Amino acid sequence: MTIQIGGYQGARSCTGGPTQGARNLVSWWLGAYGDRGATNLGIYNCRPVSGGSVLSLHAEGRAADLGTPVGNTWSWGVMDTFRLNSQELGLQCVIHNRRIWSSIAADWRPYSGSSPHTDHGHVELMWWAANGGLTVDRINQVMQGGTPLPPPPPAMPVLRLGSTGxxxxxxxxxxxxxxxxxxxxxxxxxxxxxxxxxxxxxxxxxxxxxxxxxxxxxxxxxxx
Ligand SMILES: [Zn+2]
Known part of the structure; x- marks a missing residue:
């Protein structure tokens, strides 16, 4: 159980389709949580990050949008388990419920992008994982085949006049x-x-x- 820190791999160009690792992640997701309403909101999409000009990892088929029922009590726990095991899984970024973790730091941060990501988790794969290193077996092994208990979301900081960030x-x-x-x-x-x-x-x-x-x-x- 190790958090991936460093080595963030940005997207360079549209590649034409989803990677094997991202497909594996989605099929694991549907198998593990389909009965709780998990859906597949897509992998490949040749587009910039919404509201910006940087190319989205969807353009390389290295990001999966894992659909989650709004207001559910379990997806937060899964997303946090992704973060905690990101090195083993080859993940470099997760966005869910107005929070983002990316491999520039260990912890979740508030996410203020144009979509609050309340209906899905955006999960990014590093190249080794995308190229097939992330298999369904590997995910099952790392996630221990069980349903992680949802830890409470990280507390938002106390803010007042003069706060920034x-x-x-x-x-x-x-x-x-x-x-x-x-x-x-x-x-x-x-x-x-x-x-x-x-x-x-x-x-x-x-x-x-x-x-x-x-x-x-x-x-x-x-x-x-
Ligand atoms: Zn996404």
């Missing part, structure tokens, strides 16, 4: 989704006075103490 971006984006008719906040990762006012507005309307501090109760009320 990806979690603030996630907060701003989420508040914009909550109040589409209000002037949108800049999604700049800077918790300034406008974000503070919007947080207090949200808290006041959600029966929370309107103190502008985004702690566990406020994150929960926002849907995290």
């Amino acid at each position: 990806d979690a603030v971006r996630t907060l701003q984006e989420t508040l914009n989704r909550w109040y589409p008719s209000l002037p949108p906040l800049d999604v700049d990762g800077d918790f300034g006075p406008r974000t503070d006012a919007r947080v207090r507005y949200f808290q006041g309307r959600s029966g929370l103490v309107a103190d502008g501090i985004v702690g566990p109760a406020t994150w929960r009320a926002l849907g995290f």
Whole structure:
């Protein structure tokens, strides 16, 4: 059980189809979790990362979108088990439920891309795994054929006036989704006075103490 750190392999060009390793991952996924509503949302797609110009790993057939029923209690545990065993499985990135792990660091981080990935896990394979190193047998062995218990999602950090970073971006984006008719906040990762006012507005309307501090109760009320 080892987390892959370093060696991230970006996509270079559209290759024309799915890799064997990604196909194996999807067939394992459907076999292991199909009865819980797991689906195949696709492997090969010659396109950039949505909202950007960088080529998606789907363009090399090295990423699989593993469909998950929205709001289920089990897929988080599977995605975290992927991360914890990423070296054995040859995985370099997982995105699920507004969180991303990639092999630049060990832990999950907030994900503020244009899709929240609440209905699927985006899983990227390193080349050795994509080229057939990742077999169904290997996945079964590493995942021990069992159903991992879902660990609680990593806690979102406490944010307040002056906070910065990806979690603030996630907060701003989420508040914009909550109040589409209000002037949108800049999604700049800077918790300034406008974000503070919007947080207090949200808290006041959600029966929370309107103190502008985004702690566990406020994150929960926002849907995290
Ligand atoms: Zn994807």
